[in-house]
Amino acid sequence: QVQLVESGGGVVQPGKSLRLSCAASGFNFSTYGMHWVRQAPGKGLEWVSVIWSDGNNEYYADSVKGRFTISRDNSKNTLYLQMNTLRAEDTAVYFCARDRRYSYAGGLDYWGQGTRVTVSS
């Protein structure tokens, strides 16, 4: 069965970096687009980033552009999110999710349970 397991969350000081990972199993990882979505405390879902199945296209929300980098290793069935220059407003639960298609337009049909990131001094 499809499984997505995030890791790498934790407490980090403002201005520091963190890298999240999402281990995928149960499907052909290299043929699906993958997303990161976050939910700040008491807030709704916010789309963060997407990377196409082949890794050749990536897009970001304005709120993280220039600070976050999405990547994937199809040989390891793993998705990453490198988060630099973290801010208090980046505090959230971060979910990885699979797109139904190779790009970004199909809908997010499988999600991980999320990993919590807290940015605080």
Added chain:
Amino acid sequence: DIQMTQSPSSLSASVGDRVTITCRASQTIHNYLKWYQHKPGTAPKLLIYDASVLQTGVPTRFSGGGSGTDFTLTISSLQPEDFASYYCQQSFSIPLAFGPGTKVEIK
């Protein structure tokens, strides 16, 4: 960027009620509209894609409609497990965007 709005932001309903949630896009998104259900502490669940197509395994009491800028999610007979937050999402253009959500609570 395309902005998404939802109404109402919350509602109280009873088991068996018919519930309709509305989602509006700031410009046409054709049928690139998805609906998700989210319960606290769990992974969100895709209910409907392409505005009206039911995701595999989702009960038929859920239905979606609309195109262009105005969309609806209807639950024909609310069940205890349906009390959750519901989000629409546009996937017509980058940046993708979720609506602010609608919380469905027990009356």
